[in-house]
Amino acid sequence: MTNPHADRVKAVRALATRSGRRRAGRYVVEGPQAVREVVRWAPGTVRDVYLTAGAADRYAEIVADAEAARLHVHLGDEAVLDAMSPDAQGVLAVADLPDAARTAAVDEVPVGPSGAEALDAVLAARPRLVAVLAQVRDPGNAGTVIRVADAAGADAVVVAGDSVETTNPKVVRSTAGSLFHLPVVSGVSVADAVDALRAAGLAVLAADGTGDLDLDDLQDAAAVAGAGTGTAAETAAAPADLRAATAWLFGNEAWGLPPEDRDRADAVVRVPLRGRAESLNLGTAAAVCLYASSRAHR
Numbered sequence: 001m002t003n004p005h006a007d008r009v010k011a012v013r014a015l016a017t018r019s020g021r022r023r024a025g026r027y028v029v030e031g032p033q034a035v036r037e038v039v040r041w042a043p044g045t046v047r048d049v050y051l052t053a054g055a056a057d058r059y060a061e062i063v064a065d066a067e068a069a070r071l072h073v074h075l076g077d078e079a080v081l082d083a084m085s086p087d088a089q090g091v092l093a094v095a096d097l098p099d100a101a102r103t104a105a106v107d108e109v110p111v112g113p114s115g116a117e118a119l120d121a122v123l124a125a126r127p128r129l130v131a132v133l134a135q136v137r138d139p140g141n142a143g144t145v146i147r148v149a150d151a152a153g154a155d156a157v158v159v160a161g162d163s164v165e166t167t168n169p170k171v172v173r174s175t176a177g178s179l180f181h182l183p184v185v186s187g188v189s190v191a192d193a194v195d196a197l198r199a200a201g202l203a204v205l206a207a208d209g210t211g212d213l214d215l216d217d218l219q220d221a222a223a224v225a226g227a228g229t230g231t232a233a234e235t236a237a238a239p240a241d242l243r244a245a246t247a248w249l250f251g252n253e254a255w256g257l258p259p260e261d262r263d264r265a266d267a268v269v270r271v272p273l274r275g276r277a278e279s280l281n282l283g284t285a286a287a288v289c290l291y292a293s294s295r296a297h298r
Contacts, residue, residue, distance in 0.1 A: 001050075001076035004083035012050070012084040012094060016169055021097060027167035029093040030085050032059050037177030038093055043069035045095045050074045052081050055090030062091065087173060097167055098186070115187035116196075119158065122183050123200040127155030129293050130197060130247040131286060132204075134190045134261050136163045138253050143174020144283035145250065150178035152290040153297075158247075159186040160193045190249075194264045197247040205240060206249040206265035207289050208257050209279055213269045215292055218242050222296040240267045242296035248289050253282050 003009070014020035015028045026047060029038045032055070038046060039062060049066045053075055056063050066073050081088050098118075122130070131149040136142050142164050149157045159166055166172075166186050172179055188196075194204050222242040249265055251257030262268050271280060271288050280288070 001074055001080045004079045006080075009080055009083050012092070015094065016085065018165060018168070021165075021167060025097050026094050027097055027172070028085060028169055029095055030088045030091075030169055030173050032062065032089060032091045034172055034175070034177050034179075035091045035093045036062050036065070037180045038095060039065045039069065039071065041177075041180040042095070043071060046071050047094045047096065048072045048074060050076055050081060050084060050088075050092045050094075052076060052078050052090040054078075055081075059091060085169070087169070115185075116192065118183065118185045119188055119193065119196055122156040122158075122185060123196060125155065126200075126245075127202070128245045128297055129154040129290065130156050130158060130202060131290060132158045132160055132190070132193055132197070132247055132249045133163050134249060134257060135161045135252045136250065136282065138282075139164045139168045139170035140174045141253050141282045142166070142168075143171040143176075143179075145286045146171075146175045146182075146184060147178040148283060148287045149290055150175075150181045152287070152294040154182065154290060154294075156183040156185060158188065158193045158197075159184060160188050160190045190261055191264065194247075194249065194261075198266070202245045202247045203240060203267075204247045204249055204265045205289075206251075206257055206262050206268045207271065207285055208251065208262055208268050209270050209273075210256075210262075211268035211270035213239055213267050215269050215271050215289065218269065219292050219296070226296065240269065242293050246293050248286070248293065250282060250286050250289075 015024060015026055021027045029035050049071055056075060063073060081090055085092055131145055131154050133142060133145060146157050164171055166184050198204055218240055226243060271285055
């Protein structure tokens with residue numbers, strides 16, 4: 001492929017917009033890390049893989065995995081890949097949107113479908129740790145939380161309410177491939193997500209700077225209970241047990257969680273700020289909270 005003005009190139013470029021993705025039923029996966037992971041973990045959703053000749057040499061494993069999965073692999077010059085996406089770094093894939101995804105192999109991460117059906121499937125697997133994003137609009141923040149959740153060993157991420165689309169190119173890129181490692185559910189309201197998680201036996205903890213509970217205190221209580229050095233009364237009196245199956249609720253970057261969402265949680269937890277910083281950004285707060293639960297579970 002040598003013509004950056006070809007119809008195929010324009011069609012891929014159009015997937016950068018929400019309307020383009022909706023019309024085509026597809027989205028783009030940019031960069032070697034993300035493409036490597038979608039080819040490896042969700043090949044049944046991939047329509048095409050595009051590489052420059054240089055990238056095909058540098059990332060021979062991507063080509064090998066794509067060919068093993070019988071995917072369509074196309075070589076294009078740098079002008080073509082740049083026209084498709086300036087962030088592709090010479091490697092790009094086109095995949096089906098979750099609600100249009102093809103039937104995936106048994107061992108693939110379930111990227112779709114969206115909504116209540118996908119959440120039911122997640123809950124049927126009896127998750128121990130789930131991250132819930134409520135009205136998170138910034139694609140970089142959403143992608144970072146998905147990546148953090150993956151790293152902390154969470155079982156799923158729920159992107160609820162009027163949050164950014166998980167197939168936004170910046171979200172996909174920010175996850176660094178984690179989008180394809182664990183179920184990421186979208187298309188549900190915050191209220192429905194919280195109700196379903198609680199009905200499945202998960203405690204819902206809202207992360208908010210106004211919280212009555214201090215995360216350090218909860219970690220101390222979990223450590224004492226886990227070591228068996230606390231009394232039964234002390235364990236029973238703990239306001240929240242990080243050792244339990246937990247869903248963490250994270251709010252919008254700018255205004256956090258509104259009162260109605262905080263009220264939906266079983267408890268509101270603050271991350272202690274010991275220095276002079278006014279607050280933590282969303283990705284950092286999510287990392288601290290999710291790893292606290294992960295540590296308690298371990």
